[in-house]
Amino acid sequence: MKNTKNQSIPEKFKKIIGNVLQTSYPKRQGATSEVQFFHAEQGNYVCKCSSLPKYRSWLLKEAKVMQELNAKTALSIPTYLDFEEDENNSYLLMSMEPGIPLREALIVAKTVEEKKNLIHSFGTKLRTVHETDPPLKWKQQACWLDMQLKRAAYNLNNYEVDGNQQLLEKLILNKPETIPQTLIHGDCTIDNVLVTDNQVHTFIDLSETAFGDPRYDIALAIRSFLFDKELLDAFYTGYRLQQITNEEFNYFDGGLYEFF
Ligand SMILES: Nc1ncnc2c1ncn2[C@@H]1O[C@H](COP(=O)(O)OP(=O)(O)OP(=O)(O)O)[C@@H](O)[C@H]1O
Ligand SMILES: [Mg+2]
Missing domain, CATH: 3.90.1200.10 (Aminoglycoside phosphotransferase (APH), C-terminal lobe)
Structure with a gap:
């Protein structure tokens, strides 16, 4: 497993997620992002974070795709919740799906x-x-x-x-x-x-x-x-x-x- 940087997350996400009881990570991180799982009082969430410009543009693309597919299809995919950017990183917040x-x-x-x-x-x-x-x-x-x-x-x-x-x-x-x-x-x-x-x-x-x-x-x-x-x-x-x-x-x- 790649070392995780334990990224901080945007303040806006914290409001959506609410009180986090526990944070965990997937067994394998991908090549383009860092994924964190937030286990909160009202549910489980995934924050996907990318830093390099190429991968930040892919994450924005993923956010747009998820919104479109959530709205227009019945496909089994995570639910889009929010997308934020700061100077160094882009962040996608979505539902954590079982499995x-x-x-x-x-x-x-x-x-x-x-x-x-x-x-x-x-x-x-x-x-x-x-x-x-x-x-x-x-x-x-x-x-x-x-x-x-x-x-x-x-x-x-x-x-x-x-x-x-x-x-x-x-x-x-x-x-x-x-x-x-x-x-x-x-x-x-x-x-x-x-x-x-x-x-x-x-x-x-x-x-x-x-x-x-x-x-x-x-x-x-x-x-x-x-x-x-x-x-x-x-x-x-x-x-x-x-x-x-x-x-x-x-x-x-x-x-x-x-x-x-
Ligand atoms: N919505 C989700 N629900 C549950 N687990 C997830 C979810 N999104 C990501 N994961 C976990 O995090 C891992 C990495 O996520 P993902 O495949 O989206 O990113 P990535 O591999 O970094 O992307 P890329 O393949 O572009 O490098 C997945 O293999 C999976 O274990
Ligand atoms: Mg992947």
Whole structure:
């Protein structure tokens, strides 16, 4: 676990949260933020805090996405409560949802059957995202993949990323055949879904959620069990909408994802 800085939080959040009985932290902190859990008299809350400019802009994006999705869809995601900024940090306050990340649940699972059941529910839950009607204005935006390739070029020129110029050119020249866009999570790894009662139930970490290419979600979802046929089958049995080819997997997971 990364050392936590035990961030102070905005005064306004303290008013919303009320009397805090206990503070705790997730087992794994992500790369882009510090997360604190506040256990208060009237409920449990999450404060997500980012400091670097790139990550502060992602956190603002996440705040906006959560507000839109809370208002316009029935998706299982945390409830947005507030967003604040000061000179050094940005802070997002949201509800704390029950459960543990799927990555942890898979480690705890004792049998292959339990793991298959978890992955099957991941596929089923991802289908609900791809079948949810996105907010209208999201549908009117330019092609998601074209926007991502532009963002990839920007990230390559301005930030440290795993991808390089050669890979980016390859991605621009070899775009996969277009398919209908859907609502997508946008960072759909086993770290970003929470499990309760042995089922994937809640999506978190929503800064990349958009109207986009569902193959990107599938690629990130299956990356950790791509070579385990039983788990892969369990995923697709739950997901049902389509399967991606190895080429598509490599385009999105080993390709586009390298720039984010
Ligand atoms: N609303 C929530 N309810 C319960 N737990 C949460 C919630 N939000 C975050 N967490 C916990 O905090 C961890 C980190 O949160 P999150 O994935 O949003 O941030 P991150 O990983 O820093 O983001 P990134 O992946 O962009 O680096 C999660 O894995 C989860 O354990
Ligand atoms: Mg995360």
